[in-house]
Amino acid sequence: MSDIHVYPDLDSQDDELVCLLSKIAEGDEQALANFYDRTSAYVYSLSLRVLNNAALAEEITIDVYMQIWRQAG
Secondary structure (H helix, E strand, C coil): CCCCCCCCCCCHHHHHHHHHHHHHHCCCHHHHHHHHHHHHHHHHHHHHHHHCCHHHHHHHHHHHHHHHHHHCC
């Protein structure tokens, strides 16, 4: 039986993010830091575009990563 790739449409960067999420689910704080470093600019810019308020966008960005930490599993 051949190995089945769970996420066939993901590129290597996406695979790395999925791997980081798996490690976050196991409680790996460094994985969360790496995930944050790689994705927070996108989360913040999207929040800023939607809210048009820098302070709220920062708060939402932090909340997103807190939720990822709590619910990654």
